[in-house]
Amino acid sequence: MSENASVISPVGRIDAATAPSLENELSGAIEKGDREIVVDLSSVEYISSAGLRALLATLKRVKALEGNLVLCSLHPYVKEVFDMTGFSRIFTICNSKEEAIRSLGC
Amino acid sequence: MTEMENQVWQPLPGVENVQIFSFLRKIDIISSNSYLVAAPDLLMVVDPGGLPEQADILAGEISRLLAEKPRPVLVCLTHVHLDHCAQLMRHPAFRTLPHRIIAVQEHGARALETGDRAATIADLIQQDLIVTGIDIHLLPGANEAMRVGEEYHAEGIVCSSFIDSVPLEGGKTLRRQCIPLAGESVLEFFHTPGHSPDSVCIRIGEVLFIGDLVFATAPGVAGLKGWDLEALLTSLDNITSLLSHGGISVCLPGHGRPLDTPMMLRTLAAMKKEAARLEGIESINPEWIKETAAYAGDLMDEVDRLFTIIAGRLVYVAHVLDELEESGEADRLRGMIDSNLVDELLSDFNRFSLEYHSGQVLGIHLALKANQISQKLERIYSGEVIGSVLDLSLVRRVERLLLDYTITFRGFRPHVDLEATDISIAAGEVASALSCPHYRDETIIDAESEEEFARALALRIAYVNPFENVEIVYNPGKDLPLALMDRGRFSDLLQYIFEKISAAGATRFTLTTGRRGGNVQIIFHCAVSPSAFNEKVRQFLVKSSSLSGGICTLSPEGDGLSLMLQYPAVNPEPQYLEKPNQTGR
Numbered sequence: 001m002s003e004n005a006s007v008i009s010p011v012g013r014i015d016a017a018t019a020p021s022l023e024n025e026l027s028g029a030i031e032k033g034d035r036e037i038v039v040d041l042s043s044v045e046y047i048s049s050a051g052l053r054a055l056l057a058t059l060k061r062v063k064a065l066e067g068n069l070v071l072c073s074l075h076p077y078v079k080e081v082f083d084m085t086g087f088s089r090i091f092t093i094c095n096s097k098e099e100a101i102r103s104l105g106c
Numbered sequence: 107m108t109e110m111e112n113q114v115w116q117p118l119p120g121v122e123n124v125q126i127f128s129f130l131r132k133i134d135i136i137s138s139n140s141y142l143v144a145a146p147d148l149l150m151v152v153d154p155g156g157l158p159e160q161a162d163i164l165a166g167e168i169s170r171l172l173a174e175k176p177r178p179v180l181v182c183l184t185h186v187h188l189d190h191c192a193q194l195m196r197h198p199a200f201r202t203l204p205h206r207i208i209a210v211q212e213h214g215a216r217a218l219e220t221g222d223r224a225a226t227i228a229d230l231i232q233q234d235l236i237v238t239g240i241d242i243h244l245l246p247g248a249n250e251a252m253r254v255g256e257e258y259h260a261e262g263i264v265c266s267s268f269i270d271s272v273p274l275e276g277g278k279t280l281r282r283q284c285i286p287l288a289g290e291s292v293l294e295f296f297h298t299p300g301h302s303p304d305s306v307c308i309r310i311g312e313v314l315f316i317g318d319l320v321f322a323t324a325p326g327v328a329g330l331k332g333w334d335l336e337a338l339l340t341s342l343d344n345i346t347s348l349l350s351h352g353g354i355s356v357c358l359p360g361h362g363r364p365l366d367t368p369m370m371l372r373t374l375a376a377m378k379k380e381a382a383r384l385e386g387i388e389s390i391n392p393e394w395i396k397e398t399a400a401y402a403g404d405l406m407d408e409v410d411r412l413f414t415i416i417a418g419r420l421v422y423v424a425h426v427l428d429e430l431e432e433s434g435e436a437d438r439l440r441g442m443i444d445s446n447l448v449d450e451l452l453s454d455f456n457r458f459s460l461e462y463h464s465g466q467v468l469g470i471h472l473a474l475k476a477n478q479i480s481q482k483l484e485r486i487y488s489g490e491v492i493g494s495v496l497d498l499s500l501v502r503r504v505e506r507l508l509l510d511y512t513i514t515f516r517g518f519r520p521h522v523d524l525e526a527t528d529i530s531i532a533a534g535e536v537a538s539a540l541s542c543p544h545y546r547d548e549t550i551i552d553a554e555s556e557e558e559f560a561r562a563l564a565l566r567i568a569y570v571n572p573f574e575n576v577e578i579v580y581n582p583g584k585d586l587p588l589a590l591m592d593r594g595r596f597s598d599l600l601q602y603i604f605e606k607i608s609a610a611g612a613t614r615f616t617l618t619t620g621r622r623g624g625n626v627q628i629i630f631h632c633a634v635s636p637s638a639f640n641e642k643v644r645q646f647l648v649k650s651s652s653l654s655g656g657i658c659t660l661s662p663e664g665d666g667l668s669l670m671l672q673y674p675a676v677n678p679e680p681q682y683l684e685k686p687n688q689t690g691r
Contacts, residue, residue: 015456016449048410049417050449056425076638080609081411085418086570090425 005101006034011043014051023054026069030058035067036104040097042073047081059091068092072100110356110364113163118143119355120311121291127167129160133361135231135470138190138318140164141358143310144171145288149179152308152315153190153360154200165199178205178263180285182293184317184360185305186214187227188235195236205263207241209285211297213332214304215240224331225302229392230470242267244306245283245297274347298345300338302330307345312355319345320359320373323380325516326474329390339381346374387517398514399469402476403459404646405511408602409483410452412504417445419496423568427560435560442491448483455479477515480508495568499539503598510653522592524655526676529589529596529626530582530619536600537580537617543569573604577614586619589626589673595654596671602650603630603669610638612666625672633666 006029010022029037039055041047059069072094074082082088094100110116110128118126127142137156142149142164149171154161168179181200183191194200194208195218210218217225221237228235242258242265258265266286271279272294284292287310294309301322308315321327322338348354349367357370365373388394420439427436455475462472487508493501510520543566550566553559607615607630615632639647639660647669651658656673 013453013456016446016453019449048414048449048452049421049445052414052418053421053445056421060425076609076611077411080572080605081414081418083572083609084415084570084605086422086567087418089570090422 005036007038009040013046015048016050019050019054026058037069038100070100138360151181154193156189156192161193161197181208183210185302209242211304212243212246215243298341300341302332314354314357318360329387329517395469398473426567526588579616581618583620587675591655591673599650610634627672630669636662636667
């Protein structure tokens with residue numbers, strides 16, 4: 001089912017300390033040729049603006065390569081941050097990993 | 107002024123053949139500065155401090171000097187708070203020091219001899235206190251017999267002392283106790299209560315050891331057990347007079363860098379003004395620390411959320427502007443707040459909070475950390491600039507939270523502005539503001555310059571309505587009495603509740619105002635699980651409700667929850683003269 005989509009599943013907090021490593025991981029996926037990326041946020045209970053910036057930077061990069069990045073399974077707090085900041089309008093957000101993979105047409 | 111180098115022996119200004127060694131530390135509550143003074147026939151320690159590694163260094167210096175020439179060691183405490191003296195009781199080298207004489211002001215001496223945990227702040231910093239005998243009870247109360255030419259015998263040595271008074275301005279005098287140091291030179295002890303009842307300043311030549319006098323008005327310090335405003339004001343006047351009289355060039359504090367006399371005089375003058383504002387300050391005791399640490403945690407969670415929303419929304423708007431090739435305006439928005447620094451500060455607090463919850467740091471440390479972080483956030487945050495683009499409610503709430511914490515940490519209650527308020531109108535305004543954008547499309551159309559256009563566009567994009575998919579049904583009650591509440595805080599609270607209900611996944615909720623008994627109330631009904639309101643959210647609700655003048659009750663109702671805020675009615679009918687129901691939350 002996920003043959004063509006790369007699923008990345010960060011854990012814990014995405015903040016000033018951890019956002020760079022997430023961005024590196026996402027960059028690594030792009031560099032090895034992944035163009036359809038799912039970020040599974042089911043194990044992320046907190047995201048700061050550094051985390052939002054890391055995800056946005058990756059989205060812009062993958063879109064420039066005619067790919068896409070979809071988020072799924074947002075914790076209520078993380079969903080609230082996306083809704084309140086406007087990021088829900090930028091990203092495709094799905095309820096589950098399966099739905100996210102389907103949305104990428106994989 | 108003679109520069110005091112850290113951990114270097116140097117001549118003590120104003121006295122021949124006497125050297126001083128300063129152990130200076132950054133300001134914290136773990137340990138004080140320490141000072142060693144070496145005279146030919148006497149060594150002196152001022153405040154051995156609270157850290158073993160610090161005491162190791164001091165003990166090493168003392169041991170070396172005693173090996174050169176055995177002599178008595180006089181240990182003087184500027185006061186008995188454990189950050190100044192814990193190592194005197196704990197460190198093996200200090201416990202077994204040969205020919206040791208300990209001199210402490212009478213109140214402090216009694217505290218150490220009886221194991222007074224409050225007076226030594228052992229209860230606040232949760233440390234063990236070892237009961238210790240004191241050889242010289244300095245400057246006993248004026249009611250006790252004046253001991254002139256008294257001799258103290260300890261460890262087979264004799265230490266003489268006398269008490270007299272020095273004249274100050276305006277015919278006043280200041281009692282002092284003197285102990286011979288070298289030749290004609292003496293150690294002079296002055297009683298300077300205020301920070302604590304046992305605080306003393308110690309003069310040798312041109313040097314004045316001032317203990318924590320200059321911290322006596324500081325947040326988290328003012329209000330400690332034994333803190334006394336009236337005594338402090340007198341002590342500030344006395345030391346000001348003493349310094350003005352001349353002859354003292356440097357003041358050595360219990361924490362931080364030395365101060366020259368002009369700087370010390372300016373500090374004392376500023377403290378007098380500050381002290382005048384401390385009337386009514388709360389007691390800093392273990393209960394206060396527990397409450398303040400808990401409040402710090404709740405508050406910083408909400409500050410974190412709001413800052414993430416503000417910084418994130420600016421990133422969002424800048425991104426959309428970039429897409430629209432308005433990169434100049436996008437850069438202006440990115441420059442409105444240093445998101446990296448905000449993130450680092452909040453992340454730092456989170457780490458600290460985890461350490462607190464795992465028992466690695468104390469409540470007082472968490473409260474101090476929150477104060478430090480909130481001060482830094484206030485400095486880098488410009489509400490006026492951000493409010494020119496983003497929702498003013500976000501800006502206002504951040505400012506209020508930071509101010510509330512600052513006030514709480516300083517030992518006061520946050521300001522609450524209770525006024526008679528029509529709850530239906532107040533709630534209606536908040537509800538309608540949710541769907542009412544703070545921009546006008548005409549501003550974009552009428553823009554006369556590129557810059558005006560870009561700014562109007564940014565304002566339009568920045569309008570994010572998180573409730574656009576939520577149906578809000580508002581049922582205002584009729585003929586309700588006015589409620590006594592802080593209207594600004596009530597509005598902030600409602601906004602917070604709306605956000606939490608929306609985040610919990612509600613697509614519809616009802617809002618009803620009414621009355622019950624002598625109270626006016628507003629009730630939210632929505633189909634979300636009460637578990638969506640976790641313990642932190644509940645605590646924040648309770649605290650915010652209380653600050654707005656009301657009481658919050660949260661209870662399950664059918665498949666959802668009911669959240670009620672109650673406020674006392676202004677001039678309720680006589681049969682309703684009762685307090686709001688205080689059960690549950």
